[in-house]
Amino acid sequence: MKATTTILLLFLTAFLGFSQQKETPKNWSLADCIQYALENNITIKEAALTKKSADVNLRQSEYARYPSLSASVSQNATNGTSIDPITSNYVSQLIHSTNAGVGTQVTLFRGNYLNNTIRQNELLVTQNELFVSEAKNNILLSVTEAYLQALYYKEAIAVAQNTVNSSKEQISQAETKFKAGSIAKLDVADLQTQFSNDQVTLITAQNNYRQQLISLKQLLELDPLSEFDIATPDLPEAQLIAPDLKSIYETAVANMPEIASAKTQIDISNVLLKKAKSGYLPTLSLNAGLYSGYTSTQNLDFVTQFDGNFYQTVGLNLSIPIFSNYSNKAAVQNAKIDIEKAKIASVSEIKQLYLKIESAWQNAQSAQGQLEAATALKSSSQLAYEMAQKKSDAGALSSPDLIVSKNTYLSAQQQFLQAKYSMALYYQLLQFYQGNQIAI
Numbered sequence: 555m556k557a558t559t560t561i562l563l564l565f566l567t568a569f570l571g572f573s574q575q576k577e578t579p580k581n582w583s584l585a586d587c588i589q590y591a592l593e594n595n596i597t598i599k600e601a602a603l604t605k606k607s608a609d610v611n612l613r614q615s616e617y618a619r620y621p622s623l624s625a626s627v628s629q630n631a632t633n634g635t636s637i638d639p640i641t642s643n644y645v646s647q648l649i650h651s652t653n654a655g656v657g658t659q660v661t662l663f664r665g666n667y668l669n670n671t672i673r674q675n676e677l678l679v680t681q682n683e684l685f686v687s688e689a690k691n692n693i694l695l696s697v698t699e700a701y702l703q704a705l706y707y708k709e710a711i712a713v714a715q716n717t718v719n720s721s722k723e724q725i726s727q728a729e730t731k732f733k734a735g736s737i738a739k740l741d742v743a744d745l746q747t748q749f750s751n752d753q754v755t756l757i758t759a760q761n762n763y764r765q766q767l768i769s770l771k772q773l774l775e776l777d778p779l780s781e782f783d784i785a786t787p788d789l790p791e792a793q794l795i796a797p798d799l800k801s802i803y804e805t806a807v808a809n810m811p812e813i814a815s816a817k818t819q820i821d822i823s824n825v826l827l828k829k830a831k832s833g834y835l836p837t838l839s840l841n842a843g844l845y846s847g848y849t850s851t852q853n854l855d856f857v858t859q860f861d862g863n864f865y866q867t868v869g870l871n872l873s874i875p876i877f878s879n880y881s882n883k884a885a886v887q888n889a890k891i892d893i894e895k896a897k898i899a900s901v902s903e904i905k906q907l908y909l910k911i912e913s914a915w916q917n918a919q920s921a922q923g924q925l926e927a928a929t930a931l932k933s934s935s936q937l938a939y940e941m942a943q944k945k946s947d948a949g950a951l952s953s954p955d956l957i958v959s960k961n962t963y964l965s966a967q968q969q970f971l972q973a974k975y976s977m978a979l980y981y982q983l984l985q986f987y988q989g990n991q992i993a994i
């Protein structure tokens with residue numbers, strides 16, 4: 555009995571441990587989503603793999619400065635009048651010959667081409683690191699925007715559900731009044747029509763929320779069939795606007811990877827120009843080798859011949875370009891064009907960043923004003939609706955007038971939600987461009 559109990563406890567412990575390992579957050583916070591996306595998003599993984607390829611290319615270019623070493627062995631059969639490949643004598647018979655050797659070759663001078671290639675690949679590694687950072691930033695912003703949009707739809711569901719509940723209660727009250735003869739059937743019908751409209755609004759809000767969760771799951775690379783929901787944080791209804799536009803812009807230009815990447819591309823283009831100019835310079839290389847062979851025309855055994863035919867070679871090879879069919883000149887001119895294009899791309903990148911920052915800054919200011927106005931509108935329309943309900947209960951307000959008041963209050967709630975989450979989004983964007991962490 556004791557043994558059975560022990561086995562059951564061990565099995566239960568293992569099962570619970572396995573379950574905990576598989577467990578994911580039931581309600582994901584923004585921090586959970588961002589962290590998971592940064593670790594699993596395929597766009598970031600692709601950028602990281604490209605960076606690894608750049609590392610490999612850098613190492614290969616560094617090894618290109620060292621001598622190459624290769625070995626070769628060949629076995630041949632020749633019949634008829636021919637030159638013996640070992641003795642170089644003319645013979646007219648069947649020849650079996652063996653050749654073997656080891657050779658090495660190293661470039662001594664190539665117009666600094668190899669060093670410039672290494673420098674180019676170093677810059678490419680740096681640039682690809684920046685591409686990885688840029689991909690992470692893009693995913694971070696996309697997740698933040700998708701998360702806040704999902705929060706908006708989630709809160710819109712609560713507003714729509716409250717409206718449906720209110721409509722149900724009003725229909726119940728109206729039916730009681732109708733039975734008592736205090737209101738007409740038309741008033742009840744108006745409220746029932748409004749109830750149907752409120753249900754449509756609720757269904758639409760629920761569908762919008764589900765669709766937004768799908769988009770968020772895709773950014774996180776979650777299984778489409780996995781359960782997923784987000785936490786609902788308490789957002790402040792008013793947030794301080796970030797410092798002045800110039801300060802944000804200067805900080806962003808100094809820190810954003812896309813700006814650094816564009817400047818790095820200018821450096822890469824300058825290195826490519828140096829490589830193109832090296833085509834005008836001579837190339838000097840050193841080669842050396844150890845060789846030997848065997849032939850069936852000599853009456854000596856294999857080992858004796860290999861020892862006797864052993865020889866060494868060493869040589870220098872100088873290649874001087876005289877006419878390259880315009881290829882060197884074209885390469886230099888294209889490299890200069892690429893430098894100018896890289897400079898233009900850098901300026902364009904800075905302009906695009908400024909446009910993003912200014913748009914976020916202007917939208918944040920606008921959203922702050924809209925939030926203040928929407929807050930006041932929500933309070934006043936809520937008060938008006940509550941008074942309308944009291945008048946309706948007292949029989950002093952018709953159903954159509956009550957519906958108008960309720961729809962005004964519902965519209966005010968929706969405007970408030972839109973302003974609230976717009977403000978939250980643009981505030982987070984400005985925090986990001988200042989180099990601060992996004993947090994809700």
